[in-house]
C-alpha cells in the first residue's frame with residue numbers, strides 16, 4: 276500500500292537517521308538529484324523570459340487564491356453543465372468516503388489510479404481496502420512503491436530511493452516475470468504487460484489533477500508515461516480528486532504553467548502527455564465523471580497572509596531536487612506524502628500547526644535558499660520556514676532552549692550586558708578548552724561537538740581590542 | 749568615507765582577528781572606520797530559531813545604534829542578509845509599520861564587505877599579498893540573498909601570490925544553518941562531510957569565505973579530521989600584505 280497521509284510519526288531528526296545511515300539509499304538519491312538538477316538548469320536557461328513566466332505564474336495563482344470561493348463555484352457549475360458531478364470534501368475522511376461510495380455503487384473490487392499524490396494525502400488506498408476494494412497504482416514509480424509495500428519518497432518520482440537492481444528483484448518476485456534484467460526498457464515492459472490487462476478490464480479509475488479550469492470545467496493532467504491517458508479514457512467511471520488550490524480561473528492561465536511545470540519537474544520542454552477533459556461525452560471515454568474538491572486544512576493555510584503562498588505550489592518537485600537536506604535525509608524523513616522544502620512548509624500548515632512532529636519540519640532546513648531560486652511559482656520557502664518556526668512556538672511553555680534563548684536576548688539588547696556576557700563565556704568555557712579548541716560541549720550543544728570542534732573564546736574580544744587601540748592612539 | 753563597522757556578535761566574541769583585518773583593510777584604502785561600542789547582535793539566531801519577539805527587541809536595538817550612520821559594513825553575509833532582507837519582514841509580521849520603514853531605510857546603507865568593496869567602491873585590487881593555495885566557498889546568504897555574485901572572486905584574483913583553486917560543487921550549502929546544526933546534527937554533518945571532501949580535493953592550505961559562521965562549521969570539521977587545511981575569513985586574506993600577515 277503506497278498511501279502515506281501527512282501526519283509524521285516521528286520528529287524529522289529521528290526519522291532522518293535511517294536514510295542517513297543507508298549508504299545505498301544515499302547514493303541513489305545523490306545520483307538522481309544531481310542529474311535532474313543539472314538538466315533543470317539547462318532546460319530553464321533555454322527560455323530568456325523564464326523570470327517573467329515565473330512572476331506571471333505566481334501572480335495567476337495569487338489572483339486565483341484571492342477569489343478562491345468564486346472560482347470554485349464557477350468550476351462546479353461548469354463541470355455540472357458538462358455532465359459531471361461535483362463533491363465537496365472537508366477533510367480526508369470525507370473524501371475517502373465519497374470515493375468509496377461511488378466505487379461501491381458500481382460494485383467493483385478494483386480501481387486503477389493515476390497521478391495520485393492527493394489520494395495519498397487522504398490515504399485513499401487504505402480507505403478503499405476497508406470496503407474490500409483494491410486500488411492499483413499505474414504510475415510506474417507508484418507501482419514500484421506499492422509492490423514493495425514501501426512509502427513514496429518524492430513527489431514526482433516516488434521510488435527515487437530505489438535503484439534498477441532493486442526494482443528488477445521486486446518485479447521478478449511480485450509480477451512473476453522470470454529472466455528479467457535491470458534494463459529500464461525491460462522493466463518498463465514488465466510493468467506495461469501487467470498494467471495493460473488492468474486498464475482493459477477495470478471499470479473505475481481515480482485520478483488526481485494538475486489544474487482545473489473554472490470557466491470551462493476542464494480538468495488537466497500532465498504526465499510522462501501515457502498510463503494517465505489510459506486511466507482517463509478506458510474505464511466507465513472516472514473520479515478526479517483535487518485540492519481546492521488547483522483551480523485556475525481561465526483557459527489561458529494554463530499557458531504559463533504548461534511551460535513552468537515540465538521544465539521544472541522533469542527538465543523537459545514539454546511533457547509527453549497532456550490530457551484535458553470536460554465532463555462526459557456520449558460514446559467517448561468514461562460515461563460518468565466525478566470531481567471531488569478537497570479542503571483538508573487548505574482554507575486555514577489560505578487564511579494566513581504569509582503562509583498562503585504555499586498554496587501556489589504546482590508539485591513540480593524542483594525544490595526537492597535542489598535541496599541539500601532532502602538529498603541527504605531522503606523523503607521518508609519528512610513523514611508525509613509532501614517531502615522536501617515544500618513539505619516542510621505545507622505539512623505542518625495543513626495540520627494547523629498543532630502537530631508536534633510536523634512542527635519540527637520547518638526547522639529541517641539550513642535556509643540556504645536553493646529552493647526559492649528553483650521554485651517556478653516563486654514561493655519564498657525560506658521566508659515561510661522562518662515564519663513558521665515562530666508560529667510553532669506559539670503557546671509552547673518554557674524549556675531549556677527557550678530559557679537559553681531568552682537569556683541570550685537579554686545579553687544582546689544592551690552593550691554593557693553584552694560585554695559582560697563575553698567575559699562570562701570566556702570564564703565558563705574553561706573546563707572544555709584543550710589546545711585552543713573545544714572537543715566536547717554539554718547538553719544540547721553536544722550535537723555540534725559529536726562531529727565538529729568548536730573554537731575557544733579568545734583572550735581578547737574585538738571590542739576590547741578596539742578599546743585598547745583607542746587608548747593607545 | 750566614514751564607515752561604521754558592524755562587527756557581528758560572533759566575530760566580536762570568537763573571531764576578533766577578522767574584525768582587526770576589516771579595520772586595517774578599510775583604513776589602508778583611505779577610509780575612516782568607526783566602531784560604535786553600543787552595538788551587540790543583529791538577532792538572526794533568534795528570528796531563525798522562532799523567537800520572534802526577542803529578535804524584534806534585538807533588531808530595535810540594532811536600528812537605534814546604526815540608524816544615523818552614513819554607511820555600515822559587516823564582514824558577514826548572513827548578518828547583512830538578515831538586516832536587509834528579514835528585518836522588514838519581521839517588522840511586518842509584528843504589524844509594526846514604523847519599524848518596517850526604519851528597517852527598509854537602514855537596509856539600504858548596510859553592506860557585506862566584499863559587495864561594498866567591489867560593487868559599491870568599485871575596487872578589486874586592494875593591494876593584498878597572500879602566498880598560499882586557497883579555495884573559496886560562496887556562503888548561501890551572500891550568494892542567494894545578497895547576490896554578491898563573483899565579487900569575492902574578483903578580489904581574490906587580484907591578491908598577489910595567491911593561487912585560487914576552484915571548489916567543486918561550490919554552491920552547495922555547508923550544512924551549518926545556525927541552530928540547524930544543533931537540532932539536526934546528523935543531517936548537518938552529512939552535508940559538511942561532502943563539503944569537506946570537496947575542499948580537500950582542491951589540496952588547498954586554506955578555505956576562505958565571507959562569513960565566519962560557515963567557516964566555524966567547516967573549520968570545526970577540518971580540525972576534527974586533523975586535515976591541515978585551515979579556515980580563513982576573506983577579510984584576513986585581503987588585509988594581509990608583505991609586511992603584515994593576518995592569517
Ligand code: SF4
Pocket residue numbers: 539587588589590591592593594595617646649650651652653654
Ligand atoms: S514549492 Fe515550488 S519548487 Fe517546490 S514543488 Fe511546489 S512549485 Fe515546485
